[in-house]
Amino acid sequence: MVSQHLSPEISAPKVHATTDKATKVRYVVAFMLFLTVVINYLDRSNLSVAAPLIAEEFGLDTAQQGFLLSAFGWTYAAMQLPGGWLVDRVPPRLLYPICLVLWSLATIFMGMAGSFVALIVLRMAVGAFEAPAYPINNKVVTAWFPEKERATAIGFYTSGQFIGLALLTPVLIWLQHVMSWHWVFVATGAVGIVWGLIWYLFYRNPVDSKRANAAEIEYIREGGGLVDLGSTETTEKKPKLSKTDFALVLGRRKLWGIYIGQFCLTSTLWFFLTWFPTYLVNYRQMDYIQTGFLTSLPFIAALVGVLISGVLSDTLLKRGMTLGASRKLPIITGLLLSMSMIGAIFTDSTALVIMFMSIAFFGNGLASITWSLVSALAPARLIGLTGGMFNFIGNLSSIATPIVIGMLVTKTDFGPAFIYMTVVAAAGIVSYIALVGKVERVEG
Known part of the structure; x- marks a missing residue:
């Protein structure tokens, strides 16, 4: 049914005058992605909120907690390549809500x-x-x-x-405190199901959109946006993947x-998504309300x-710096800052610990534009597969980080975890400097 509306959208530039003021539908799309990411990460991190009480209820030691916290990563990483294959073939309007509803149902059942x-x-x-x-x-x-x-x-x-x-x-944390850890999962899962339905009703690709006018689509196209990417017509014509791909x-x-x-970058993220609340509760002897506030900083x-x-x-980039330098400078600087968490080893002050953690996570946020390099480097016809490989290898950290930390720490010493995280961040800096080189799209 969507393809029946495709032709008028594609022919729109021939109908409307090129002097029309461009619409700003892409900003609405960015906000939709923003809300989806909020839900996505709540469903990734809700287990870290409930982990101390779950461990108490089921009698789990640190190694078992690490395994539970890493369970998400096993399938998330394993499904990146099949997920990338699906992304290259199923329009985002359909694939995203299906994924949203399914992972939200699993969250509720947790x-x-x-x-x-x-x-x-x-x-x-x-x-x-x-995935x-x-x-x-x-x-x-x-595309947008x-x-x-x-x-x-x-x-x-x-x-x-x-x-x-x-x-x-x-x-x-408040919801868990006044009710139980079970409601943390029920509440976050329910929100995801509602948003999945909203996404399906409102999202369209650029050439399928009735809200974006010809001027906006042409502006995106001339600026390097792949406005046909993910449209119904181009998705249906996708060839099969080959060994060459x-x-x-x-x-x-x-x-x-x-x-x-x-x-290396996501290793820091997964530390905060998994072990950080437990570190504050079990190694810094903070109560759950304190932890909720201090975790937020x-x-x-x-x-x-x-x-x-x-x-x-x-x-x-707009001021003349090369694409590679403008993308890599925040990433490398952020990785350097994320190494500051090692300072927590050398102080007993809660204020200083939170300061070191905040600097480290600020750096992680500063480096978080790595997907811009996927957009710039990936072969145009293999955006989904390259993104899947990028996410697959990157999110092996979601398996490694919880398990390695669970094996390194003892009941009284969390220091080895910070040493591990610092070494990994340093390896990331070396990778961006030595391996990436000039940023230009890979042909193929």
Whole structure:
């Protein structure tokens, strides 16, 4: 049915005068992505909120907690390539709400789980169904935004993960405190189902949109936006993937640079999404209300970093800096700042610990425009597959970080975790400097 409306949209530039003022529908799309990311990350982080009480109820040691916290990552990483394949073939209007509803249902059922095994299985289901989310985000922003606005758009919707966590994590902790940990999952899952239906009703690709006029579509196209990407017509004509396609996305040094760099960057993120609340409760002896407030401070810092990163990068690009330098400078600077968390080893002051954590997470937010390099480097016909590979390798950290930290720490010493996180961040800097090189689209 969607394809019946495609022709009038494509022919619109021939009907309307080119002097028409361009609409701003792309900003509405960015806001929709923002809200989707808020929900996405609430469903990733809700387990960290409930983890101390779940561990108490089911009698879990730190190694078991690490395994539970990593369960999301096993399927999230494993499904990146199938997810990328789906993103290249199923329009975002349809694929996103399907994924939203399915991972939200799994989240709701986590609130009803009666065993450790059930929690593991359901958490793995959440990971599997969330797998296409960020490749979809990247596809949408590549279609809707010209190159000179893309980093700002990516920074804006990425900020959703930190705004949601900073403002809503205390709400979830309060909800858990007055009711039970079960309601943390029921509440976040219900919101996701509602938003999935709203996305299906309102989202369209640029050439399918009745709200974006010809002037806006032409502005996006002339600026390097792939306005036909993800439309019904182009999706239906997609050829089958071949071994050559996989060889292409796995055989370029500069792509490996962003793959490895993403693993190092997201390791810090997954520390905050998994072990940070437990660290405050069990190693800093804070109560749950204190934890809710103090947890929010690094997330607010990360939010500031994200909002600065996209604007800073696009401003540098507009003022004549090369695409590569304008994208990589915030990323490398952010990774340097994220190494500051090692300072927590050398102080017993809660204020200083939170300061070090806030600087580290600010850096993580500042470096969070890495998807702009996927948009700039990926072969045009393999945006989804490249994004899937990028997210697959990057989010192996969602498996490694919870498990490695769970194995390194003891009941009284969390220091080895901070050493590990610092070494990983340093490796990320080396990857962006030594492997990525000149930023230009890979041909193929």
